[in-house]
Amino acid sequence: MSETWEGGCLCGDVRYRARGAPKWVAWCHCESCRRHSGAAAAAFAAFDEPDLETTRGAITRFASSPGMQRGFCARCGSTLTCQGGQRPGEVHLHVGSLDHPERLPPPTAQFFPEERLPWFPKDCVAPRAKPADAGSPGAG
C-alpha cells in the first residue's frame, strides 16, 4: 500500500529506497545547492529521515555549513541528499537521483527565490491545488 521510491547514483555504488508519499517537492535556488549539484537549481523531494534506507553502499556526507549535510556518491560524485539545516528530521532527495522522478508531483514551492538565476523560469512551480479546482486537473 505504501509507495516506495528507489534511486541511486550514476555509477550504481549507492542505492536507496524511500517509503511513503513525498512530504513536498520543491526547487531550491540557493548557491550552495547550485554548487553541490552543478545544476542551475536543485529540485528536491522530501521524506522523513526514518523513511529512507540505503540499500547498497553508503552515502558520503559533506557538511556545507554546521548541521547541514549534503550526501553524494564517493565514487562518481552524484548528488543524492540534503538534510539538516532548518528542516531537521527530513531528508531531501535530489529528484534526478530517483529511478522514476516522473512519478513525482511537480514542485509546488521555491526556496531562496531571491537567489534564482535571472534566466531561470519564474513560473517553475505548479499552482497550489485549491479545493475549487478539484476535479479539473490541468485547468489553469
Ligand SMILES: [Zn+2]
Ligand atoms: Zn556512484
Ligand SMILES: [Zn+2]
Ligand atoms: Zn539550497
